[in-house]
Amino acid sequence: MPSINQRESQKQGSDVQIAARSKFRDRILLFGAAVSVCLIGGSVVLAFEIYHVNQAWFFFAWSSIFMITVESPPFPRVTVPDCGRGFKGITLSKAVPPAPSRRWDGQPFERAEDGGGKERRNNLDVRYQIVRGPVDWDLEGMWQTGRVGGEQTRAWAVGSVGGYTFEHARWSPRIGLQLDLASGDRRRGDGTIGTFNPLFPNAYYFTLMSTPTYANLIHLRPSLELRPVQNLKLIARVGLQWRQTTEDAVYVIPNRPVAGTAGMPGRWTGIYEQLRAEWQINRNWAAAVEGVQYQVGDVIRRAGGINANYVNVELRFGW
Numbered sequence: 001m002p003s004i005n006q007r008e009s010q011k012q013g014s015d016v017q018i019a020a021r022s023k024f025r026d027r028i029l030l031f032g033a034a035v036s037v038c039l040i041g042g043s044v045v046l047a048f049e050i051y052h053v054n055q056a057w058f059f060f061a062w063s064s065i066f067m068i069t070v071e072s073p074p075f076p077r078v079t080v081p082d083c084g085r086g087f088k089g090i091t092l093s094k095a096v097p098p099a100p101s102r103r104w105d106g107q108p109f110e111r112a113e114d115g116g117g118k119e120r121r122n123n124l125d126v127r128y129q130i131v132r133g134p135v136d137w138d139l140e141g142m143w144q145t146g147r148v149g150g151e152q153t154r155a156w157a158v159g160s161v162g163g164y165t166f167e168h169a170r171w172s173p174r175i176g177l178q179l180d181l182a183s184g185d186r187r188r189g190d191g192t193i194g195t196f197n198p199l200f201p202n203a204y205y206f207t208l209m210s211t212p213t214y215a216n217l218i219h220l221r222p223s224l225e226l227r228p229v230q231n232l233k234l235i236a237r238v239g240l241q242w243r244q245t246t247e248d249a250v251y252v253i254p255n256r257p258v259a260g261t262a263g264m265p266g267r268w269t270g271i272y273e274q275l276r277a278e279w280q281i282n283r284n285w286a287a288a289v290e291g292v293q294y295q296v297g298d299v300i301r302r303a304g305g306i307n308a309n310y311v312n313v314e315l316r317f318g319w
Contacts, residue, residue, distance in 0.1 A: 121146040121153065121197055137162040148193055155196040157182040157214060163223075176223040184216025184248030188262075195248055203253050206239065207274050209292045209310040215251035218242040218267075231280040239274065242267040243299070250300060260303035268297040288314040 127140040137160075144155040163176030185194040198214040206212075206219070223237040243250060249257035250269050276290040292310040 119146070119148045119197075121199065123199075134165045134167055135162070136165070142196070144196055151191050151193050153193045153195075153197075155183045155194055157196045157198075163225075171226045171228055174223075174225040176225065178219070178221040178223070180214065180217060180219040182214045182217040182244060184243060184245040186245050186247050188247065195251075197255055199255075201254050207272065207292045207310070208290065208312050209272070209294055209308065211239070211252065211272055211294055212241050212269055213251050213253040213255060215255055216244050216248040217251070218244055233278045235274070235276040235278070237274040237276075239272045241269045241271070241297075243269055246299075250303075258300060258303055258305065261299050264299050264302065266297060266299040269300055270294055270296045284317055284319055286314075286316045286318070288312075288316075290314075 122145045124143045125140065126142075127138070129138045130136070140159045142157045144153060144157075146153045158181045159179070161176065161178045163174050165172060165174040182196040182198070183194050184196075187194075196215050201213050203209075205214070212219075219239060219241050221237055221239040223235065225236075226234045228234065246265060246267055247263055249259075249262035251257055272292055272294040274290065274292045276288065278286070278288045280286050290310075290312040292312075294308045294310070296305045296307055
């Protein structure tokens with residue numbers, strides 16, 4: 001009869017095999033989805049990945065090729081690789097007892113073909129996460145170098161999200177605070193671009209409404225979360241936004257400058273109020289509803305911007 005340690009080792013080995021099969025299945029599904037979109041003419045990414053996992057370390061490296069659709073008579077259109085654009089990276093994470101969520105990431109990547117000429121960005125990312133009892137905290141810092149045309153880039157960004165959950169109180173309220181800083185370009189024409197480029201920003205990080213993105217930004221957001229029942233979460237947030245420097249423009253998702261804002265006075269760019277409800281219906285289905293009101297600051301209003309309201313209803317299926 002195998003010992004307890006042997007049985008535990010066999011169980012762990014089985015778990016690793018299951019996880020590996022799951023990862024392989026996910027990659028196949030993602031690749032199949034990319035090919036499907038490619039066949040109907042959309043822009044997709046083909047990714048090549050190498051990863052290694054054990055209980056203490058996680059290593060992940062990737063290289064992606066963008067696909068573009070071009071007209072090619074007599075055929076209506078053809079999807080081909082765009083060798084001028086790519087996305088590469090390396091992630092190295094280490095679990096440090098007793099807080100298994102701490103990690104360190106180093107991510108160099110590149111992106112080409114921008115308005116100022118060929119663009120290459122190298123991003124060093126360091127991240128620290130901790131969950132200890134009712135306290136959770138995530139701190140991340142990024143340093144960005146590279147070139148855009150004939151100019152060099154020197155940019156940075158910092159993000160911090162933390163909160164405290166009253167676990168034994170009714171509805172388990174969580175009070176949170178988020179702070180984000182991203183550099184802008186302080187001197188135009190000096191040969192150095194100081195605007196941080198978020199590359200592929202996810203609008204979920206702020207709101208799905210197209211509010212200022214992670215470039216030339218100061219963002220402060222207090223929040224309150226409640227759980228009336230285990231599978232329902234109610235969220236209320238207020239976001240306050242400024243420019244990091246008035247010499248640079250206001251940027252909106254993904255990384256577009258608002259015309260008429262660069263060099264104009266006024267750091268304040270706006271405030272938004274967000275209400276969101278998330279319902280985990282069952283293992284596969286989830287639903288959410290979100291409402292956002294955004295009130296623009298004077299610098300955006302003078303450039304022609306107006307206040308906006310946004311409502312979003314989601315129904316998601318996963319497996």
